[in-house]
Amino acid sequence: MFRSMEPLLLQILRIGFYEIVKLNMPPYAVVDENVKLAKVALRPGAGNMVNGILRKLVLVKENNSLPLPKLEGDSRAQARALATLYSHPVWMVRRWTKYLGQEEAIQLMMWNNSDPSFSLRANAAKGITRDDLVMQLNSLKVPHEVSLHLDDFVRVKIGLQNVIRAGLLKEGLCSVQDESAGLVVSVVDPQPGEDIIDCCAAPGGKTLYMASRLRGKGKVHAIDINKGRLRILKETAKLQKVDGVVDTIHADLRTFAENSPMKSSKVLLDAPCSGLGVLSKRADLRWNRRLEDMEQLKNLQDELLDAASTLVSSGGVLIYGTCSIDPEENEDRVEAFLVRHPEFRIDPVNRYVPSDFVTKQGFYFSDPVKHSLDGAFAARLVRTL
Structure with a gap:
């Protein structure tokens, strides 16, 4: 029934459920206000439906008999049960159970549902x-x-x-700025006097941190396709007194890389990704992200990696980062890139971040459950030719 509901009606019911179950607000007041809202925002009949569903919820809650699914049956049935118990989409539950195992997947979902720091x-x-x-x-x-x-x-x-x-x-x-993002900048290791290219830079958190670490000497060239977000980055750079070392470039990286003679010894690609590492701060994202998005994102990440690699000078380093915990967006993308580009090799990150964040392959990885930080990934790739 709920899947076929119009979005606004479903949202009104979600508000009512949350107020009754989580906030313990007076049920009569919650029902009354949300019925009025449905009638005004939609139609009288919608108010009647909200009234019936919320009153049923009140009765169930008062009798302390909210039904909970049981972890029984095959893997699909168990994934559906976990999705209901921990309020995550089924496809995410199945994916994490596959990569992490059920126990770690549950811990991850509990972290995502906790109050963020x-x-x-x-x-x-x-x-x-x-x-x-x-x-x-x-x-x-x-x-x-x-x-x-x-x-x-x-x-x-x-x-x-x-x-x-x-x-x-x-x-x-x-x-x-989350420490996990700050540690990606540590992987870049900005030094005064360096010119750094920051691909897909906006909204600019890492750009600004790198710029501050240049201490007034050098330049961060911030490239992004979104003109509005670049404008905000430029304004923030001025506010934080790093505008002298931040240069904004409005462009699609893929086109820019084809036509620009610009080269740098350090290029950061903080790629567009699923954001599966930041769900504790972005509760909405879990419901807006779809399984189909993952394939599209992987293709985009490959295209951007190829483009960014052309901006790296001989002996320079390409840093690939995401705010995802998904291996298909992280390790798998690096592995596929190295097959396409044998002129690059992995430069282990152990010199730049604490050993607890270094994977067996030499990548940086922030685990939300283990480190109590957002999930993040970064790899250093050195151009040898």
Whole structure:
């Protein structure tokens, strides 16, 4: 029944379910308000349906008899049960069970359903150290802990709204950036005086962090197909006092690489991906992403890798990264790339990130469950010819 419902009606029911089951709001008030909403937003008959379904839910909840699926039957039946129990699409459950096993897949889904934590990066380009940021957080009474992996980062579980209201982000003193993304920048290892090409750069979190690590010397050439997001990146670079080392280029990387003579010893491709590593912060993404998207994304990632590789000078390094935990977007893409491009070889990342994040193949990988961070991947690929 629910699959055939119009999206707005389904959304109204979801709101009502959440308010009754999770927020424990007064059932009569929830039913009344959502019935009114359905009648106004849709039609009187929709209000009657919302009334009937939500009242049935109230009765079930009061009798403490919400039905739970059982992990019985074949793998498909078990995947459907897990999908219901942990609120994830069936295709994701089946995929993770295949790659991780059922127990780890459950742990991953539990992580995705937990309250997310956020990390703040102190903006060194404006002379702000992590100690300065910690003092600000103490004054705002925001609970926090310093990153175990990056000197510029502080982790915040609650109180981010206080940081926003205090204007720390607006003034460019810090940025919201997960440590997993910061560690991708560590894999790039930006050094003052270097010219770095950042492909698919917008919205620019890694661009800005790399720029700050150049300490006013060098350049980050930020390429992106989205003109609006590039404009925001340019404005943020000015706010964070790194606009002198950030150069924005509006282009499709694939076309740009064919026609541009630009070369660099360091090229970062933070590729468009499924985002399966950031579902704890993007609960909507699990329902908007489809299995069919994965094949399209893999093709796009291959095309972008081929294009980015032409921008790498001899002896230079191509860094391929994603915010995905899916091996088909990560290790498999690197393996396929190396078959097409034998002039590249893997450069292990163990010199750039803590050993706990280094895979057997020498890649960087942030595991949400193991590291309590967003999922992320990066590989360093050196051009030998």
